[in-house]
Amino acid sequence: MSIAAFRITRFQFARDRIIGDSQVRADDANVAALELVSDSGQVGLGFIQTLFSPLPDQAEIERVFATEVWPGLERQRAIALVHRVNRPRGGNQRATSLPFHEALQVALWDLAAKEVGLPLHTLLGSRRNRVKAYASGLDFHLSDDDYQALFAHAAAIGYRAFKIKVGHADFERDLHRLALLKQVVPASSEVMIDANEGWSSKEALMKLEVIRRAGHDLLWVEDPILRHDYEGLRMLRHAVSWTQINSGEYLDLQGKRLLLEAHGTDILNVHGQVSDVMRIGWLAADMGIPVSLGNTFLEIGVHMAVALPEVEWLEYSFQNFDYLVDEPIEIRDGYAYAPERPGHGLVLSEAARRDWARPQLLPRDQLGEAPANPRLSLTK
Template sequence: MNNKIKSIVSNHYRIPLAEVLYDAKHGKHTHFELITVEITLESNLTGMGYTYTGGKGGSAIHRLLVDDLAPVLVGQEADKVEQLWKMLNWHVHFVGRGGVTSFAIAALDIALWDLRAKSEQLPLWKLLGGNQTEVQAYAGLIDLNYSMEREQEVIAKKLEQGYRGIKIKVGLDDLERDIQRTRSIRNLIPSDIEFMVDANMKWNVQDAIWIGKAMEDLSVTWFEEPTLPDDFAAFRSIGEQIQIPLAQGENLHTLFEFQAALQTNVLQFPQPDVGTIGGITPWLHVAKLCADRDLMVSSHGMHEMHVSLLAGVPNPGYLEVHSFPIDQYMLHPFQFSNGTARPPDVIGHGVVFDQNKLFSFLLENRFF
């Protein structure tokens, strides 16, 4: 088979959410964005990749991808995935490590892994060595501005759908009000259901410790992103002074940031996001780092992709089913029931977008 990359098509979409969502740092979410790529080989085999945003920054990601990254891939051998990932990083290393660069590289890297799995005639999770057909899943809510009536309605629906874990947003300016709200919500959730809280980097060390201690009697599974993600000294200080396990990962955009976070020795629930860390290649490296520390690896966002990654590694933790419904724009539905998700038993990673559903949200299309 001719593995040389013949062409790349890239699309940028901006998709409205069904309702406005809020969190502590990003504020209002009205849309999410998709940046997709399709890589075609000389053999005409195609691979699909993508990344996403919370509604901002997609144009910058797409410009970097189409102006600087995709052109250098054309003509390369697609099966050299790790080598190509390193090449893309070094190609723009001087102007950006992490951030927009990692998002753009992620879309291309995911497409290359799709091609690798298709060339081997295997589902991605089996290519990775997985033999699990189910992954634990929880519902990740973006609910900071919900009324208690709306909160109760949403949680009841998630429990009815079979979720065995619920994550809520915390991070109101008034700490006393925030803990009262958290207690009220905890009372809506049965004690045998996992309960996670996510502060979206809201607090300084003092406030994070205060609210962490105030939640210690609420059977909280984890306290996510209590402070700025790359202030590792602050993160360590919080973890050493509260009893609730800490989680983070979505805002750690390089392998080196994850290494530093793990070296704090207080990160108990690592959550790499394949769309923000640079793709499947670094995601797998993070999973190995976690395994070396006897930690399970969980996920953030892109549940339709992460289900295959978690099923493919020996140390799967929790799959977050995110509030950005990317899976609603796929041809093959995301499979979830009774608290678990199932990886797609199809060749490749199985994420195929429905272009008829996406077409009206297209902002830009580029071809190489």
């Protein structure tokens, strides 16, 4: 089954809430579905996503993909491409003009698993079908009321671990949000904080001690300082013995390897690039470093999470993308379940293609109301 064609469907829509952290905010979504079609009619699906600026018109996305990516895919078998390694040299070491990297890996792995009739997680070597999920608010820009409503809802539907955004210019606000969280989640809950590199290493050490003295136990602190400050991360690991450092989110595959070699993290944070995640996950397992799956589009990361040996947690942040596919990943009672359908189990919804495709770039004020989010309803 060789790859015979591709389809790209561009989406652009308002979000149902502002998402963000101490560094960024977004109130719209810019996504394109990439479908790789085999000569037997099988389809591999991945999603192209930008956070800070809209994708160009669909015709331009298709042109760039056809020019920069398609020549390396046409008439190839997906299963023969997913493990291919190229040694980058000179001008050959460059990103594509649009962010196709993750979408391409996901679509190829989806198609490869379908070629052999297996769920993706089984092809990757899983011995289980579920992983614990924690509720992540992307909550930095929410009001106190909406913040509490989000996490109260998460607790009510079975989550027992919660991650909040910190790193505010006024540190009292971070302490205030931790106190507000305690009011709406069970006392036995696991709590994580994410500073998104908002602190320096010494500042992080001082603030973490204040957080502890205020009575807040933390499972981990995520990205407390700059991603490449391996020495500072290593110092925090040793100085703050009562919690764990979770880092690596912003690093590419090489950067994650350097982070592990520098002993700069207790938990390695990875995302949705299937091949990259498996490669670095194997290395982390060899070094005895646990892995956590951060946000992955439509929770595709559940497949890697259940296949790697050191993964305890998958992030879920109530982003409103479920309507894009026929059957989303099941999340129930604080666990995410890997589908038993061939491939990754996600199929682009024809209703979404009909009703929500936006081939041309629209101004933000023309996006209208956000689609309904069945997994979350916040007070407006």
